[in-house]
Amino acid sequence: MIMTNSNRIVSRRDFLKTATVAGAASIVGALGNPATASQPQATIPTRPFGKTGIDVPILSFGGSLNTSLSMLVLRQAVKWGVTYWDTANTYMGGRSEKGMGKYLAKYPADRKRIFLVTKSHAWNIEGMSEDLNLSLERMRTDYIDLYFMHSVSSGNELTADKKAWAEKKKAEGKIRLFGFSTHSNMEECMLAASGLGWVDGIMMRYNYRLMHTDDMRTAMDACSQAGIGLTAMKSQGGGQVKTDTESELKLAGRFMKKGFSDAQAKLKAVWEHPNIASICTEMPNMTLLMSNVAAAMDKTKLSVGEMDLLQQYARETRWAYCTGCAAICEPAVGGHIPIGDVMRYLMYARSYGDRHRGRIHFQKIPLRIRQQMEGMDYGPAEQRCPQEMAIGRLMREALKELG
Numbered sequence: 001m002i003m004t005n006s007n008r009i010v011s012r013r014d015f016l017k018t019a020t021v022a023g024a025a026s027i028v029g030a031l032g033n034p035a036t037a038s039q040p041q042a043t044i045p046t047r048p049f050g051k052t053g054i055d056v057p058i059l060s061f062g063g064s065l066n067t068s069l070s071m072l073v074l075r076q077a078v079k080w081g082v083t084y085w086d087t088a089n090t091y092m093g094g095r096s097e098k099g100m101g102k103y104l105a106k107y108p109a110d111r112k113r114i115f116l117v118t119k120s121h122a123w124n125i126e127g128m129s130e131d132l133n134l135s136l137e138r139m140r141t142d143y144i145d146l147y148f149m150h151s152v153s154s155g156n157e158l159t160a161d162k163k164a165w166a167e168k169k170k171a172e173g174k175i176r177l178f179g180f181s182t183h184s185n186m187e188e189c190m191l192a193a194s195g196l197g198w199v200d201g202i203m204m205r206y207n208y209r210l211m212h213t214d215d216m217r218t219a220m221d222a223c224s225q226a227g228i229g230l231t232a233m234k235s236q237g238g239g240q241v242k243t244d245t246e247s248e249l250k251l252a253g254r255f256m257k258k259g260f261s262d263a264q265a266k267l268k269a270v271w272e273h274p275n276i277a278s279i280c281t282e283m284p285n286m287t288l289l290m291s292n293v294a295a296a297m298d299k300t301k302l303s304v305g306e307m308d309l310l311q312q313y314a315r316e317t318r319w320a321y322c323t324g325c326a327a328i329c330e331p332a333v334g335g336h337i338p339i340g341d342v343m344r345y346l347m348y349a350r351s352y353g354d355r356h357r358g359r360i361h362f363q364k365i366p367l368r369i370r371q372q373m374e375g376m377d378y379g380p381a382e383q384r385c386p387q388e389m390a391i392g393r394l395m396r397e398a399l400k401e402l403g
């Protein structure tokens with residue numbers, strides 16, 4: 001139950017119904033000013049984070065935004081139990097970490113409630129040490145709960161010196177847990193990690209499009225058995241369901257009848273896997289926070305038919321979503337063109353409507369490589385792509401839109 005400022009009680013079910021994307025504005029009124037609400041509120045469920053002995057909320061605040069501008073959202077997130085915060089030292093040029101630091105300076109008592117995660121994109125341990133110290137300073141904290149190597153794309157990156165570094169930083173009390181995030185070749189990275197014994201947590205792309213493949217199932221099982229805590233990201237599998245085809249209409253209509261938005265249904269599909277500890281998703285405003293919290297609080301499960309519909313929709317629209325299996329397409333064109341990354345940057349621009357973010361990432365690709373992209377024949381890569389993506393056309397469009 002949720003107590004409102006006027007002492008009315010809102011049930012979880014009512015909360016979900018009201019907090020669909022369309023109804024989110026009305027729940028602001030129902031709950032009153034979130035920054036001043038003082039009554040105890042319902043909080044979202046938690047799950048064990050692998051074998052670490054730590055329980056985390058099933059929804060994590062994705063902080064790839066300027067969190068300095070999100071103090072009210074962060075405050076309300078804590079009140080609803082969204083106390084797993086994810087950031088990286090590169091997000092918004094450091095403004096994400098600084099914003100979290102601003103929050104923690106204002107509400108120091110909340111630090112022990114928050115499971116704080118940040119990442120280093122350095123490729124060596126010297127750089128990781130520098131990044132970690134900077135993150136601690138920016139976030140005004142003495143320790144990070146979970147420290148990630150950012151965007152690992154091969155098991156070969158999980159080297160013995162990283163293990164030694166993680167052990168040293170744990171002994172110094174600067175980090176509690178260590179792991180990595182992965183956007184490309186996730187399954188291979190997860191399998192490699194499951195055999196190492198020193199990876200505590202992984203954040204990987206995981207959604208209704210990716211969860212049914214044999215490779216992903218095998219990787220999930222291996223990590224679960226190894227006790228690795230798993231956080232899903234990119235849980236929407238691209239953008240919102242559209243209403244262009246019969247199955248899209250069917251999907252949207254069916255979820256609507258049950259009181260979900262399609263975005264909420266996609267979260268529920270991911271939570272179906274009991275070993276997904278949490279879903280990390282960006283919540284830059286109160287509307288999205290409420291919508292996601294509502295989905296997390298609601299206990300209604302998707303039916304087998306609804307899971308099948310999502311799968312059918314994924315099949316019918318596979319050409320529109322890159323699954324990050326870069327080890328398949330990139331070697332077909334010499335191995336030096338980051339096709340999987342470019343597809344992801346296009347997704348930021350097109351599906352998330354965040355062209356700025358897509359451009360920032362794209363422009364980090366060395367100029368020499370970008371020049372080579374232009375004249376490249378992507379035919380061999382297209383032939384291998386399991387999603388049947390029009391790689392050549394998309395790479396040319398990326399050059400125009402993001403270059």
Ligand code: SF4
Pocket residue numbers: 321322323324325326327328329330339340343384385386387388389391
């Ligand atoms: S373009 Fe196709 S083969 Fe390449 S990473 Fe994406 S889905 Fe995989």
